[in-house]
Amino acid sequence: MNTTRTVGQIVASLPAAMMRMRSGILINAFDPDPNDILVEDIAYHLSNIARYGGASRYVVAQHVCLGADYLASLGEFSMAYEFLHHDDTEAILGDIVGPQKRTEAFEMYRMIEDHVGTIFAHRFGHAFPKSRVVDTIDKAMRVNEQRDIFGINPLDCSDGRIALELGAPIEIWSREQAEQEYLARHFRLYHSASRASLQEALHG
Numbered sequence: 001m002n003t004t005r006t007v008g009q010i011v012a013s014l015p016a017a018m019m020r021m022r023s024g025i026l027i028n029a030f031d032p033d034p035n036d037i038l039v040e041d042i043a044y045h046l047s048n049i050a051r052y053g054g055a056s057r058y059v060v061a062q063h064v065c066l067g068a069d070y071l072a073s074l075g076e077f078s079m080a081y082e083f084l085h086h087d088d089t090e091a092i093l094g095d096i097v098g099p100q101k102r103t104e105a106f107e108m109y110r111m112i113e114d115h116v117g118t119i120f121a122h123r124f125g126h127a128f129p130k131s132r133v134v135d136t137i138d139k140a141m142r143v144n145e146q147r148d149i150f151g152i153n154p155l156d157c158s159d160g161r162i163a164l165e166l167g168a169p170i171e172i173w174s175r176e177q178a179e180q181e182y183l184a185r186h187f188r189l190y191h192s193a194s195r196a197s198l199q200e201a202l203h204g
Helices: 007-012 039-046 060-073 077-085 104-124 132-150 175-203
Strands: 018-020 026-028
Touching: 007 104, 039 060, 039 175, 060 077, 060 132, 060 175, 077 104, 077 132, 077 175
Parallel strands: none
Antiparallel strands: 018 026
């Protein structure tokens, strides 16, 4: 008899991990109801979560905005929308630095993140797991971020990745600005990505 359980089944068997969002809504961080996920909550939470384990005041919301802007400048609106939302799970699960997240000790965290990521992707209508393009831009942005914020070359760029042409060095936004910029891009890119998908369906 096959006793293998899916990630969803494993996560669903865990005790509920209730947390209160900025809006006041209570959600189960391990298995959120899509109807309880508000983009305004995501924007607020991501604008208060610093990247790189809190080593700077550069927040997740600004990171996803800048990456989305880069893809939008190339006319890749669907990819830009996906990039904007690819870290949404961190709004309820936190931002764990990569070297820690990839260890065996964080195996259950990765399973929960995959499960929650699927729910968020369904809620906002974007690809999951993240596409190869979004993953490539995400990794390349570390070069820009560590160069502009820390003044160093990243330790993990030996694979030949280079900085993106973002137009200007990164200047850290306030949390309030990061929140508003995230929301503005969400609504703008949602409509642009929808139009792009329609055109592709009509002419593809």
